[in-house]
Amino acid sequence: MSRRKFLKTSALATGGILLAGCVQATENKAIDKPIVPKPQLNKPIVISTWIHGLDANQGAWKVLSNKGTALDAVEQGVRITESEKDNRSVGIGGLPDRDGIVTLDACIMNHENECGAVGCLTDIEHPISVARKVMEDTPHVMLVGQGAYDFAIEKGFPKIDLLTPESKTLWEEWKASEDLKKPEINSENHDTIGMLAMDADGNISGACTTSGWAYKLHGRIGDSPIIGAGLFVDNEVGGACATGLGEAVIRIAGSATVVELMRHGKSPQEACEIAVNRIIAKHKDITGLQVGFLAMNNNGEVGAHSVFAGFNYALTKKDTHELIDATYENEW
Ligand code: ASP
Numbered sequence: 001m002s003r004r005k006f007l008k009t010s011a012l013a014t015g016g017i018l019l020a021g022c023v024q025a026t027e028n029k030a031i032d033k034p035i036v037p038k039p040q041l042n043k044p045i046v047i048s049t050w051i052h053g054l055d056a057n058q059g060a061w062k063v064l065s066n067k068g069t070a071l072d073a074v075e076q077g078v079r080i081t082e083s084e085k086d087n088r089s090v091g092i093g094g095l096p097d098r099d100g101i102v103t104l105d106a107c108i109m110n111h112e113n114e115c116g117a118v119g120c121l122t123d124i125e126h127p128i129s130v131a132r133k134v135m136e137d138t139p140h141v142m143l144v145g146q147g148a149y150d151f152a153i154e155k156g157f158p159k160i161d162l163l164t165p166e167s168k169t170l171w172e173e174w175k176a177s178e179d180l181k182k183p184e185i186n187s188e189n190h191d192t193i194g195m196l197a198m199d200a201d202g203n204i205s206g207a208c209t210t211s212g213w214a215y216k217l218h219g220r221i222g223d224s225p226i227i228g229a230g231l232f233v234d235n236e237v238g239g240a241c242a243t244g245l246g247e248a249v250i251r252i253a254g255s256a257t258v259v260e261l262m263r264h265g266k267s268p269q270e271a272c273e274i275a276v277n278r279i280i281a282k283h284k285d286i287t288g289l290q291v292g293f294l295a296m297n298n299n300g301e302v303g304a305h306s307v308f309a310g311f312n313y314a315l316t317k318k319d320t321h322e323l324i325d326a327t328y329e330n331e332w
Helices: 003-027 053-065 070-082 127-137 145-154 165-177 246-251 254-263 268-282
Strands: 045-049 104-109 115-121 142-144 193-198 204-210 231-234 238-244 291-297 302-308 312-317 320-325 327-330
Touching (some): 045 053, 045 070, 045 291, 053 070, 053 193, 053 312, 053 320, 070 193, 070 204, 104 231, 115 145, 127 145, 142 145, 193 238, 193 291, 204 231, 231 254, 238 246, 238 254, 238 268, 246 254, 246 268, 254 291, 268 302, 268 327
Parallel strands (some): 115 142, 302 327
Antiparallel strands (some): 045 193, 045 312, 104 204, 238 291, 291 302, 312 320
16 A cells, blocks of 8 residues: 555544544533432522521512512512621621621522622622623623622612721721631621422422622632622522632632532532532541531532531521521531
8 A cells, every 4th residue: 555545545534533532422411410309399498607697598488489480589688687786697687798798799680590699799788689780781791899889779779888886996906906817607696598499380490699708808709709709500400609718619610620520429428428528528627617508509408517516597498487406517
C-alpha cells in the first residue's frame, strides 16, 4: 500500500471510529432524569428554618390555602420574619456588621429555575421582595451593595433605618468587649430564615433571607443570597435551603448538593445528612461550626440535619403546624 493510500485509509478508519463513537454517545446520551417519584400527596406544604419559621409559615399558609402560588407564599412568609424587630439575624433589628451597618442578604427561586438575589443591601426592610424584583424585572440574578440599594429605591421600596436601639446597644457592647471571636450560630440567636413551599399545583419555590454573620467585615456576603448555596430549587426534584456558617455552606455548594443527591434517589433526610457530613469532612476544625440543611422533595417529603444539636424547623400543611427538632451529628 502506498504511504498516501495508507494515510487516507487510516484517516477514514479513524473517522469511522470517531463517527461510531459519536453515534454511540448520542444513543447513550447522558441523561439527567430525576428518579424521585412525584405523587405529591403532601401538597400544599411549607417548611422553614428555626422557631421564627412558625410565624413565617402562617403567612405562607394564608397564600397556599387560598390556592396561591408557592412563590407568593415564600415571599409573604419570610417578609414576616424580616419585619420582626426583636429577631437579631433577619431584616430590621438584625445585628450589624463590624462597622455598625446592618447589611441584608436574600434570594428567591421559583419552579422554573428563575431566581433573584441581593447581597449587602442596606436600609431596605424587605430584601426578599427586592430579590424577587431582580428576578422578574431584570436580566440579572444578583445585585449587591449600592447597586442593589439604588435598584430598590428605583422600584419604590422605602428607605428605613434597620439598626434598632437594641441591636445598636448589643453592637456597642461587642465593640467595647473587643471580643472578635466568631459568633456562635445556634438556636438562641435565631439565624437565617430559609423557606420551601409546594403549592396546590405541585410547584415548589424557595426563599432565604438574613442579616448574616453578626459583626462580620463590611461587605461580607454569606451563603444566603447565593443560589445553590443558601437555597436551590429544581421543580423536578425538590428544594433545599441552609442556615448556619455561610462560608462552610458555600464551600460545598450546599443546597445544590442536597438537591442533586435527591435527584439521584436520596430521600430529603439522607441528602441533608450527606451534605452535613461532607461539610464535616471538609473542615479540619468544626468547633462552633453549625450548619443545618432543610429539604423537601417533589413528593412533599421533608428532611433536616445539622452539624450540631439545636437546629429546628417549622412544618405547616393541612391540620399540621409544628416545630420539629432536626437530627444532628454532634452535641455542642
Ligand atoms: N447563613 C447565614 C450567613 O452565613 C447565617 C445564618 O444562617 O445564621 O450569613
